[in-house]
Amino acid sequence: MSFFEKMKQGASDAAKKAQQTVETTRLRTQISSKEREIEKAFLLIGECVFQAHGSGNWKKSEREVVAYCEHINQLRQGIQAIEQKIKLAKNEKECRCGKVVAIDVKFCPVCGFQFEDLQRAEETDEAIQVMCRSCRNYNEVGAKFCAHCGTVI
Template sequence: MSIFERMKQGATEAARKVEQTVEISKLKSQISTREKEIDRLYARTGKAVYDAYSRGDLSRSETEVMDYCEQLSDLHEDIKLIQEKITNIKLEKSCSACGKIVPVNARFCPDCGKKFPEDDEKPQESTVGEIRVLCAVCGTENDIGARYCVECGNELSPAAGDRSKPNDPAGDSIV
């Protein structure tokens, strides 16, 4: 590959990353707007309950409070959907067992070893310039801190997951 092709590839990748960052920023702004509205609704709910309490009849606020609660539920659901969009843009998913955010094509969680459902798989773009750990069993690249392979679930060597205890090639701890 010539230097010009590499520069073109780098520029294309940089443009894609900028576009991704802009889209994520827009979505985070939408979340922020909804969170502010949630705070306003909490305040309105509290005021409606207190006003009814002051009048000595809490049942008067029931309809108003129920309306606010429905709006709150809708806003929380909107936020959840927006967060899913952000996760999809980042090509990530979350482990249902431990909550770890992992690449979308991971078959096993690198923290707890849980297998992901097969229908969850989507292709992931390769990462450039990151330090990766290769699985001894299947050869898949894993994050440096991974304890389990994202492809086959094999436990990675302690040195891969714990950089504080490096091993020499003979397997003995280096002091």
């Protein structure tokens, strides 16, 4: 690689990193906004409960409290979706054990979970399959023997 090609590649990498940082910051701002909405909803729940206590009629506040709780759940789900977008923007994914790893990692370094087969199944929306204990090949549900190595499933 020539000097100018290296410079060009370095500039391209820096531009990608800057774009990634801008996108991550934008998404984190959205999360902060949703967290402030959650705090407001908690305050409003407290006010509803206090007013119900003052009036002695707890049923009066129940409908409002339930509505605020549902709103909080929706906001939390939105935060989780944004956190997933941040991971994608940073080229990361989360293992089922909670470890965050690079998007191209095939096995989790903590628990050994194999990502490749899970991604392939998600991308193609295949039916649930059974994995062979011996060769880790996926087989159709109901198969008694592995189609790859012949081991009893």
